[in-house]
Amino acid sequence: MLCKDTLRKNMFRGNAVRVLVLICVSAVLAVTGYTQTSSGATQKATTKATAAEKKSTKSSDLLDINTATAEQLDALPGIGDAYSKKIIAGRPYNTKRDLITRKIIPEATYEKIKDQIIAHHVAKTDTKGSGATK
Numbered sequence: 117m118l119c120k121d122t123l124r125k126n127m128f129r130g131n132a133v134r135v136l137v138l139i140c141v142s143a144v145l146a147v148t149g150y151t152q153t154s155s156g157a158t159q160k161a162t163t164k165a166t167a168a169e170k171k172s173t174k175s176s177d178l179l180d181i182n183t184a185t186a187e188q189l190d191a192l193p194g195i196g197d198a199y200s201k202k203i204i205a206g207r208p209y210n211t212k213r214d215l216i217t218r219k220i221i222p223e224a225t226y227e228k229i230k231d232q233i234i235a236h237h238v239a240k241t242d243t244k245g246s247g248a249t250k
Contacts, residue, residue: 178234181215182208192232194225209235 189200206220212235215221
């Protein structure tokens with residue numbers, strides 16, 4: 117009877133140590149940014165760096181939806197010929213969110229392209245003083 121109790125205590129301690137080691141190793145890997153891929157290989161996580169790069173995109177690199185050609189709009193993910201025609205027909209836009217509020221494109225498509233586009237304000241031309249006749 118004494119041997120069974122001692123054996124059970126030792127097994128419990130062994131399992132507890134294994135669990136504790138597993139937790140510590142997981143915490144260290146999480147802090148250092150390592151992830152496990154589907155193939156089982158370990159690699160450095162780059163999601164934070166990728167997100168920072170997307171946010172640091174210069175406004176000159178963004179596509180202006182008020183002046184872009186149909187071909188330029190087609191190159192955006194999720195935007196095909198039909199959506200590019202709708203975007204061009206709906207101009208001018210005050211903000212890029214106008215694409216959703218005016219129901220030009222679905223929100224899921226907007227989420228794909230929002231970091232790649234901008235809506236520069238278009239200067240309105242004054243037709244009253246142009247001397248045009250009616």
